[in-house]
Amino acid sequence: GNSVTQMEGPVTLSEEAFLTINCTYTATGYPSLFWYVQYPGEGLQLLLKATKADDKGSNKGFEATYRKETTSFHLEKGSVQVSDSAVYFCAPPFSGGYNKLIFGAGTRLAVHP
Amino acid sequence: DGGITQSPKYLFRKEGQNVTLSCEQNLNHDAMYWYRQDPGQGLRLIYYSQIVNDFQKGDIAEGYSVSREKKESFPLTVTSAQKNPTAFYLCASSTAGTKNTGELFFGEGSRLTVL
Numbered sequence: 001g002n003s004v005t006q007m008e009g010p011v012t013l014s015e016e017a018f019l020t021i022n023c024t025y026t027a028t029g030y031p032s033l034f035w036y037v038q039y040p041g042e043g044l045q046l047l048l049k050a051t052k053a054d055d056k057g058s059n060k061g062f063e064a065t066y067r068k069e070t071t072s073f074h075l076e077k078g079s080v081q082v083s084d085s086a087v088y089f090c091a092p093p094f095s096g097g098y099n100k101l102i103f104g105a106g107t108r109l110a111v112h113p
Numbered sequence: 114d115g116g117i118t119q120s121p122k123y124l125f126r127k128e129g130q131n132v133t134l135s136c137e138q139n140l141n142h143d144a145m146y147w148y149r150q151d152p153g154q155g156l157r158l159i160y161y162s163q164i165v166n167d168f169q170k171g172d173i174a175e176g177y178s179v180s181r182e183k184k185e186s187f188p189l190t191v192t193s194a195q196k197n198p199t200a201f202y203l204c205a206s207s208t209a210g211t212k213n214t215g216e217l218f219f220g221e222g223s224r225l226t227v228l
Contacts, residue, residue: 096211
């Protein structure tokens with residue numbers, strides 16, 4: 001079945017540092033890929049997505065490019081802010097049909113001033 | 114605005130009591146889900162429903178029950194049989210079948226503490 005491997009946290013950065021959170025996936029075909037973010041005490045919300053190879057999803061300064069050749073969807077941001085402190089989840093690839101997503105522990109990001 | 118509403122946000126329960134967590138959505142989604150999140154861990158699927166009057170067990174259904182009498186509502190009951198119910202509970206919804214884009218929409222969560 002479809003699955004992801006996401007780098008473990010926590011990741012601790014200073015404000016304005018560059019962020020990369022690695023995510024590689026296993027899937028058949030051409031699935032859609034998603035990153036979700038969870039701020040403290042809240043539910044998950046969609047951060048960005050890409051639906052086909054070479055697509056770049058972007059939102060709030062975050063970007064991730066759908067790399068079919070390396071089966072990766074790494075999350076990047078050029079300059080993090082304290083407000084980006086949250087847990088980031090790379091969701092299992094979605095290949096259509098029933099949507100039973102199993103989420104891992106995510107990567108906790110802490111940004112210090 | 115369209116979205117998912119969970120209530121209550123915080124709930125305290127004495128041991129041996131059943132509690133029901135509410136989840137309502139106005140997104141016209143067919144599929145709804147309940148997840149449990151423990152500190153530092155991922156989301157574990159408790160129950161899911163693809164359509165009204167039908168639901169299936171997820172990976173950790175023991176000690177929980179659900180109903181899906183209306184498309185908009187998917188309440189979760191945490192029964193006294195659940196040995197360690199203290200956790201953060203998340204409800205989600207999505208489109209289903211051929212219309213399914215894969216995106217999940219989450220509520221704000223309900224934090225249950227057993228005293």
